[in-house]
Amino acid sequence: MGIDLIFRIAAIGILVSVLNAVxxxxxxxxxxxxxxxAGLVVVLMMVAKEIVTLFDTVKTMFQF
Amino acid sequence: MxxxxxxxxxxxxxxxxxxxxxxxxxxxxxxxxxxxxGLLQMFETEISYMSNIxxxxxxNISNTSSSKVSVFFSATVKNLMGNPAxxxxxxxxxxxxxxxxxxxxxxxxxxxLMSFGKMLGNSDLEGQQKNIRLAISQLKLQEQKAEExxxxxxxxxxxxxxxxxxxxVIILI
Numbered sequence: 315m316g317i318d319l320i321f322r323i324a325a326i327g328i329l330v331s332v333l334n335a336v337x338x339x340x341x342x343x344x345x346x347x348x349x350x351x352a353g354l355v356v357v358l359m360m361v362a363k364e365i366v367t368l369f370d371t372v373k374t375m376f377q378f
Numbered sequence: 379m380x381x382x383x384x385x386x387x388x389x390x391x392x393x394x395x396x397x398x399x400x401x402x403x404x405x406x407x408x409x410x411x412x413x414x415x416g417l418l419q420m421f422e423t424e425i426s427y428m429s430n431i432x433x434x435x436x437x438n439i440s441n442t443s444s445s446k447v448s449v450f451f452s453a454t455v456k457n458l459m460g461n462p463a464x465x466x467x468x469x470x471x472x473x474x475x476x477x478x479x480x481x482x483x484x485x486x487x488x489x490x491l492m493s494f495g496k497m498l499g500n501s502d503l504e505g506q507q508k509n510i511r512l513a514i515s516q517l518k519l520q521e522q523k524a525e526e527x528x529x530x531x532x533x534x535x536x537x538x539x540x541x542x543x544x545x546x547v548i549i550l551i
Contacts, residue, residue, distance in 0.1 A: 322548060324551070325548045326545070326548055326549070329541060329544060329545050330545075332541060333538070333541050333542075335543075336534060336537045336538065336541070337538075338533065339534075340530045340531065340533070340534040341400065341530060342534075356549055
């Protein structure tokens, strides 16, 4: 877990929003939707490891 | 670190190049449809005023244009010369089938060309002229559609290529 993860997620967010705008402008709403979903999935996969460690931490806190 | 930067630059270059290639393909189709209309117009002149036979007419037409679509005409001449048992319709269909891959034309355009070929060489002058005009008007419709498509897609493919490359780099980095 480093600061670069946050930067990477931010970059993906910016890219996806720009892609969304471009695709919407050329009249491909469904493809714009798909790119948004793809971006979401990619970011979720990046974050999944961190979420697992968070849950582990919470679990160890409440196990005596 | 240097390796990473070089690699990401290569990925971005490749994907933007791909975008540019797709954009250029979009621009090629309306151009070729326009040329094809001109060539068919020329064919009408050849058979109505100059009364040339089909091989001569096609030979002249293919000589006047350097566009990719004139290959249909030269290939038809070659088919007709090479195989005397072939009629004009078969030769035209064969040449369209073999050469459509080299042009930017799609399946709908191919169907128009095929139906043009079906009437080729089996009616009198007036029937031929009507057939040619029908093909030209259909091609004009296709051209308008292709032009609309080009407007919509050209800039999209360009930006999509560059942005896709950047996205791949960010995900892989």
